[in-house]
Amino acid sequence: MSSLTRARATNIDLAPTSLMATYYEQRASAGLIISESTWVSSKAIGFTNIPGIYTQAHVEGWKLVTNAVHKKGGKIFLQLSHAGAASHPDFFDGDIPRGPSAINPQITAFTPTGFKDSVTPVAFTIEEIKETIGDYQKAAANAKAAGFDGVELHAQIFTLIPQFLSVATNQRTDEYGGSIENRARLLFEILDAMKQVWGNKRIGVKFTPTAFNPGILKPDEHTIPTLQYILDKLNSFDLGYLHLVRPATDLTGTAIEPLQENYFRQIRDRYKGTLIANLGFTRDTGNKIIEEEIADLVSFGKDFIANPDLVERFSGNWPLAKPDADTFYTGNEKGYTDYAAIG
């Protein structure tokens, strides 16, 4: 089960709740659950009602979740996340969010009072970058204290790590900007910090390198060489897995058109470790890519929202229920824990 933000941490502490424990428990038959994206610090926030993993209340709340999943024989990793400049001053008492450079990513942030446009961030100082890496390490340690089986680094869409990887949002002239090696430095320093806590095999990393995000952070001529550099370097990191989201759109005529055909085969040929393929798979296409030995595992997102027993449904080749998009990020039990299992 891939990470699904459901925005149900509806308390001032952003602590996981017993309702969230019920939701994850219902889905425990997934071989491995990756939790929803979770803030590594109070400075990482960029969306409303997303849980954190930086206070004791967070650790206690997540224990409810990990205990519930383990009781049912499941495994669960925590996804660690930072919004970077994809945020809004409303989350920081008016303070301006930090980003790689003072460049507005031009996205909308879901604040407690509705959707608001992102602003021009203040560029991270080197000291703040080091502090942020320390926040990831503390969050990884808290995840361990909360009983998780491992951690997944969120390097997805338009959040902190992709902001550093992209020339559109990173115009730094120090060791965190410019060359590919410099733009990718933060990613690998964070992974190093997480390794101090978990060792390499209990860490995964998730990317969407081909996503045409809202705002200015889009694939460009730097994307393919950057991806190749990351894949090569990840080989030496020997992580538990690489979790990759495939192109969601037609890449014809774009700067990353060469990735269009046989995307996962191209990745497989370069990346030597365990590969999880994601986006739009079905029972049959998922089985096929594994039989062809292109991916080692397949993850499912949306299908787990309305089908807590997705694994049983796939086993029996039973029909799938459709999720209600209106309750993805709002509501309480409705559209969350009220989807029934068939059995």
Ligand SMILES: Cc1cc2nc3c(=O)[nH]c(=O)nc-3n(C[C@H](O)[C@H](O)[C@H](O)COP(=O)(O)O)c2cc1C
């Ligand atoms: C409601 C919703 C919330 C999501 N939240 C996250 C998230 O917090 N972190 C993440 O890495 N991906 C998130 N995703 C992406 C999914 O994990 C997955 O990559 C995507 O839905 C494609 O897989 P699918 O076609 O099986 O749904 C979210 C997707 C949806 C629909």
